[in-house]
Amino acid sequence: MKPAPPFSWLLQMAWRDSRRNRSRLLLFVSSIILGIAALVAIYSLRENMQAEVDRQAASLLGADLELRSNKAPETRILRLADSLGGQRSEERDFTSMVYFPKNGGSRLVQVRALEGNFPYYGELETEPAAASRSFRNGRNALVDQTLLLQFDAKPGDSVKVGNLTFRVAGSLLSAPGQTGIAASVAPIVYLPMQYLEATGLMQKGSRINYKYFFKLDKPLNTERFEKGIEPMLEKEGWSYDTVESQKEDTNRSLRDLTQFLALVSFIALLLGCIGVASAIQIYVREKIGAVAILRCLGAAGKEAFLIYLIQIIVIGFLGAIVGAVLGTVIQQFLPALLQDFLPVDLEPSISWKAILQGILVGTIISALFALLPLVSIRNVSPLNTLRASLQQDAGKRDPVRWLVYGLILLFVLGFSRLQLGSWNNALAFTLGIAVAFLALAGIAALLVRTIRRFFPQSLPFTGRQGLANLFRPNNQTTILIVVIGLGTAFICTLFSIQTILLNRVSRSAGEQQPNTVLFDIQPGQKEQLVALTQQQGLPVQGTVPIVTMRLERINNITGESLLKDSTLPQQSWIFSREYRVTFRDTLSDSEKISKGKWQGKAAAGAGAIPVSLEARFAERNKIELGDTLYFNVQGAPITTTVGSLRTVDWNRIQTNFLVLFPTGVLEAAPQFHVLLTRIPGKEVSARYQQAVVRQFPNVSIIDLGLVLSVLDKLLEKVGFVIRFMAGFSIVTGLVVLIASVLISRYQRMQESVLLRTLGASRKQIFYIIALEYFFLGALAALAGIALSLVASWLLAHYFFDTEFTPQLLPLLTVALAICGLTVLIGLFNSRTVVNRPPLEVLREEV
Amino acid sequence: MASILDLQSVGKTYQSGGRSLTVLDQVSFTLEEGATMAIVGPSGSGKTTLLGLAAGLDRASTGSVLLNGIALDKMSEDQRAAVRNQHVGFIFQNFQLLPTLTALENVMVPLELRGERNIKSRAQALLQKVGLADRGHHYPLQLSGGEQQRVSLARAFSNQPRILFADEPTGNLDAETSDRIIELIFDLNREAGTTLVLVTHDSELASRTGRILRIKGGRIVSDEATLNQALAG
Structure with missing residues (x-):
């Protein structure tokens, strides 16, 4: 047997053969350049973001430690806060209407009442800059810049929050760890805590988040904190964040964002690869003559195949490099594009890791796709030198071709697994892509066949x-x-x-459905508000009483036993959340009983109260008909039994509830009300909102x-x-x-x-x-x-x-x-x- | 003299549109080392198929082919490729040079495929023999038809083959160039002592070989020694 030619000869032949085709070969890979560019841009962004989050970690939280809850702190929490030492700030957050007297504008915002020197790291960015500190010294407010823009207000103007009017000390540009998108959903207004009481917004039923921020004298012993204090916090319904956990959270959400964008880029890359495969197929067809000559002269099929494989890998590599360079350039513009979603300021810099990843992924995937047409080179017969017409395509049934399909699928699966972090999601993504490709190919084949069949x-x-x-x-x-x-x-x-x-x-x-909801209405305000609404010529499409309560036990399961036993099916928040519950004797038209029997009235002293649960909530938490639920209604225990399950159409602007009580139980409990109305136009709405906010500053309006x-x-x-x-x-x-x-x-x-x-x-x-x-x-x-x-x-x-x-x-x-x-x-x-x-x-x- | 090529009852059948088409049927002949032979016959008679089978470019459906004592029938395509590289030289009607390689590189390829080194001077010497010493760096497209066929000749002899197969070597050339190419083929053949099998329509060219095999409808209809054979014998 003849000795095989050395690998260097294959390289030399690949080089020689490419001489007259180089510009065309580069044209082939041009289709993957953009996909790789997108991928490298996103990878670079991720790298830079992670570095930036690490660098700015402390200012993301603004403190060393944050404790928070929607329950007012009780003794144990207060004692803990005192024992931690260092500096401390307190914040209370809630939603409320604000009112600009200058032009009568009003809007639902997130109010943050602050006491102390928070943030300890980073800044509340304001315009003027001094306002971030000086607003705490008097009856001042910091108002989100978009809100000021919306109502044509500026620093020095007034803003009314609840019963009090504040001077706008400055325009708030950003708060620690806050993304632009969050601010546009719920604009923020900062107030000094000492005026909170006087606003009159701290009433029963108001949904308030309590927060403590600490700047500690010595670094937090995370392990001791997790072991010693975390269980107590959980028991009290409080959660916490440290610089480290905030960093992880931020990184996690950034990962979600970049993972998604990386997958979108990967689709562009896959499309490009299909383009490469299709171009290489034509290239291979043109090369059949040359391959046949080589075979005639004694080249083995594998040698001829390798010559072209080397060419393709090299041009794939070159294409990937061009893509990586382009991606690095594009990345410079991404922070501007994504600024609303990023919690930190970002100065783009070159990420070599991202570039290497992009080049590697690009080279491998383009080579894999190019293999599909390339494998047929192994089967080119030397007889083609004698008969030009003999271009048999034996490749279609070539098992190696199926192997290549398998490799491509595996690569896509592996890549998406790396991006998505779970095999199930990766499999779903891979299948989704495969189905989309096949469906399009199917539609294409069908259309072409139809045209041929019914050729005009x-x-x-x-x-x-x-x-x-x-x-x-x-x-x-x-x-x-x-x-x-x-x-x-x-x-x-x-x-x-x-x-x-x-x-x-x-x-x-719809035409007659409510389009405006007023909530946080105190019992004494209900009648007056109904009168005001009717006075404005608007229909009152219902007032709903709401009682807040907490769930303490499901049969024998408590919050503590749920913490200890991770095999229990209930979701962790089921005991820590606050339930807003209503009572009535009939179902609304968005509700339907799916299991059990609805009882609208509870007979006094007849044992456990039959309540109705939303079906999906019950299903998710494995609560069955007949289970006993123990509620704590602001200090008073109530024992209930699950009498029925309801499906609820959540797609309506109206009050829907997870838990529904019959009448005859909660009437005397502390409660507030919700009022539903329909307002025909923008002007009427503005007028009505002004009237409500002026007369009932604690009432919030969602339209x-x-x-x-x-x-x-x-x-x-x-x-x-x-x-x-x-x-x-x-x-x-x-x-x-x-x-x-x-x-x-x-x-x-x-x-x-x-x-x-x-x-x-x-x-x-x-x-x-x-x-x-x-x-x-x-x-x-x-x-x-x-x-x-x-x-x-x-x-x-x-x-x-x-x-x-x-x-x-x-x-x-x-x-x-x-x-x-x-x-x-x-x-x-x-x-x-x-x-x-x-x-x-x-x-x-x- | 030992035989270099031995075909026994060789047949070739193709499947086409669900029907089988017999292109060659029961072809047998033996060719001795150093001999020259022409295969002639009308278009579609099976000449090129016979050449392809004898040179190991394809596998016979029936019968056996021995090339330099090696049975080609049971060999894989890659094994036959190795045999071709060791023992066989080719000349084609349409030259079949690799368009992306220079003339010199085209001549070097068979030797490179064997993994041989320091072959440039040998290839250059061959180009000199065919009168193209100064055209080695030209690409096929920069050469005339006659020049391309001369490069092809140099390539065919580069691996010092035991047997040379030529398929209508002058079919694409004008009369004057054809004469020069034919002279070159026979001169180089004589010099190297190579066996020559050529397929041609040209009776004058055929008559310059020692033996003429006529085929028609896939069968040998005559196998005659020419005057050259008689003179040589």
């Missing part, structure tokens, strides 16, 4: 030629439909989700308009980030299109030149090409939209539990844009075919 013979010559080009030999129709279609599907599904969410909220208040505008703003911001990342998929699709047009240009030129020789005009050739790309774009958009409709319907039906009505106009706009872009790119890259004399073209290209 009556079309003019140019139309027929353009359409027939979609299924001529060596076409890339399916690949392009998949690649462009997936990008389209992505954008359309995002759009649909946004619409579903907004519709769900806006539809929640659907506010919810919608907050949601809209939130979705817009989130949507922009996702669209930006999904944009990589779309652009990748277009790059694949460009590459495919350029790669198949020679074949097109031959055909066009032949047509022109036979007498076709330039105009006709132009029309044929334009129509071909129009059909291609239309099919891709159609396939993408079809996929997105199915995905949106599934999401609406199973995830958001709502109806889905497709918005045709935006979808049509997307379809037209995709078609237009495809035609433009196709024509631009085929311009030499149209514009130059046939002979000149042939001489150059042959």
